[in-house]
Amino acid sequence: MGSAERKEREKHETREMILAAAKKLFLNEGFEHVTMRRIATEIEYSPAAVYLYFKDKDAIYCALQEQGFKELYRCQSVLTAIKRPDEKLRACGRIYLDFAMENQELYDLMFIMRAPLMAFESPEDWNLGRDTYEVLQNIINECIEQGYLKAPNAQIACFSLWALLHGVVSIFIRDRAPMIAKEHRAQVINGILDFTMTEFLDK
């Protein structure tokens, strides 16, 4: 019977619907202003129904976060094809910026939104995040080893670069750059990437 299969699929689809609705609402109004009721209403279910798919509000948040980290990690996977560490570094920045600007809801959730503490409590929960961070760290290490980057401390260099990338996108996502019109954003981001790479990379 394909019946069981179909049910399985439907169940999965409902879960996805909930996540999509939550994602949308979280972005528009922030985690704490989104209510379970509104998520339910959004998908035309009763509030209680949501609890059949997620233990509580935090669980929805966590699921979305996981989704986000997996997606980001997936985007980073193309980097393995690049050989030169300096090119790799630039591509890594590019990917990060693109991911953030194209998935603003998810990015906000992953890196900006005040999280339910639980989400970061256990170190295991951070594994996904760590993986994506290590991609950058490894590239930085390679750059240093192969003389593309002079830095007394690889970790500081890595954190600085991440901070810069995060700073750019979070300023835009949270609308703190009214001096830059929306239509110029892409251009500015390109400029920053160029400038940064020039400054950071030697030769």
Next chain:
Amino acid sequence: MGSAERKEREKHETREMILAAAKKLFLNEGFEHVTMRRIATEIEYSPAAVYLYFKDKDAIYCALQEQGFKELYRCQSVLTAIKRPDEKLRACGRIYLDFAMENQELYDLMFIMRAPLMAFESPEDWNLGRDTYEVLQNIINECIEQGYLKAPNAQIACFSLWALLHGVVSIFIRDRAPMIAKEHRAQVINGILDFTMTEFLDK
């Protein structure tokens, strides 16, 4: 009438008291735990009294935001005493980082939080923010003019630097750096400032 004046002054003082109380509570207990009632209790007024001085909760947010920008601008004023642009730039970064880490909830309100935003609706409201930004822009310009910094585009350079500073502090404020223990934060921040200045400034 001196009486009218006195009343005016008293009114102003009460406003300031409310703001001071709100700021203190935000810092000590975090944003979501501050209610109108707690603000009122803090200053030993009734909740209703607060509404005589502020239209609603958002109005308090906005006033604090304004205060934050003024305070940051005030901090930046010591920069005029520094002559060499490169030293000025480093000091400017230092000031920004310190301000953010010492007034985390205020910084959050100014640059991260989504909540009120009303303050950003009219361009005039942005003047304060612009002023503080221009301090950085002017220093960057000086650096370029005097050869301390090579950058094809002064605005891009400025935005990049701001992004880096903002990135660092907002990662900490929103607790996205579990790999760095709280007691090492200051150290890391110093490292980043050193590294950044070395990379960005030529000679």
Next chain:
Amino acid sequence: MGSAERKEREKHETREMILAAAKKLFLNEGFEHVTMRRIATEIEYSPAAVYLYFKDKDAIYCALQEQGFKELYRCQSVLTAIKRPDEKLRACGRIYLDFAMENQELYDLMFIMRAPLMAFESPEDWNLGRDTYEVLQNIINECIEQGYLKAPNAQIACFSLWALLHGVVSIFIRDRAPMIAKEHRAQVINGILDFTMTEFLDK
């Protein structure tokens, strides 16, 4: 100004209204089936208003319990006028039975209802209850000392008597004696008191 006084009085009256409503509902439906909403509706207030007078549901329960113990203790105060311990003992039983049957709501709350744990957690909270219990214990002690009662253990004797009294009234209050018509209850209670005193007291 009598205004402040009047307000004080009104506030007190509202508290009493809430307690009265809660008492009535608790009896009819049991603690766990009574909702704050229903209490509020009963007195034609909003649910939130109840919280201005009582911290939470448990606080209402505790206040009623306190009320009950105070009232019972007050009823017992007439016993001091009686000299002979055997007469005192009988009177004490009488008072207990009457109190229970005339204040069934309160009695239920004090001795039967599943209590919010908190109500009995701290030993201080039990002081009131202990006081009323000691009245019986003291009388029993006197009876033994003066030869009206032979019992190897005064505490066991006291607990037994209390158990009997409590047993009788709680069977009635929780309607477990369908074999005894309501109109015969008083009579049966009298019979039990007589019988018990005869059996327990020597000579």
Next chain:
Amino acid sequence: MGSAERKEREKHETREMILAAAKKLFLNEGFEHVTMRRIATEIEYSPAAVYLYFKDKDAIYCALQEQGFKELYRCQSVLTAIKRPDEKLRACGRIYLDFAMENQELYDLMFIMRAPLMAFESPEDWNLGRDTYEVLQNIINECIEQGYLKAPNAQIACFSLWALLHGVVSIFIRDRAPMIAKEHRAQVINGILDFTMTEFLDK
């Protein structure tokens, strides 16, 4: 048809499983924590399945109540082996106390709880309860007839004794004796049984 019979038997068995699960949960986790869902989970059925065997939650309560009375009656059956009425009376008390303390939630359901009560609406439903009560009444009658007990009214004597037994256990079950540590309960109960029998029985 043997098939119909088998089905009947299976249906009965499932009913019993549900009751057993419910009883176990009541005892282990207390009344208010038992939900239809938990009962269903316990027997590895779906919540909906339970409704095929019981109209609603109350029906389960009632069935358990019935079971409780049957079980108590069964416990009392050993009494027929005892000849001397005074020994019989003491044994009857012992059995009652033990049953109550070993099946506290069941006893609660039978004699204290307000919840279902449906079971007491029709007089027929009381037959079971009456049977267990009559066991005690008959023993009391024998005691009186054979001179072990002097009582002007056998019914009053019986009710008094029941009240005492019920009083003791219900004080413990509903936690109203904080002056007696849990580990002393058994001892106190023994003391009460001794004391009571000494006082009530002549010779």
Next chain:
DNA sequence: CATGAATGAGAGTTCATTCAT
């Protein structure tokens, strides 16, 4: 017979806000 999915009703509680005084 049994279930997965869903829901309506409602629980206790909190908060920004108002208004008569």
Next chain:
DNA sequence: GATGAATGAACTCTCATTCAT
């Protein structure tokens, strides 16, 4: 100007129960 009292609207979450399959 200030307040005590009050409220409406929400909040998250739970539970007994139902119904299409």
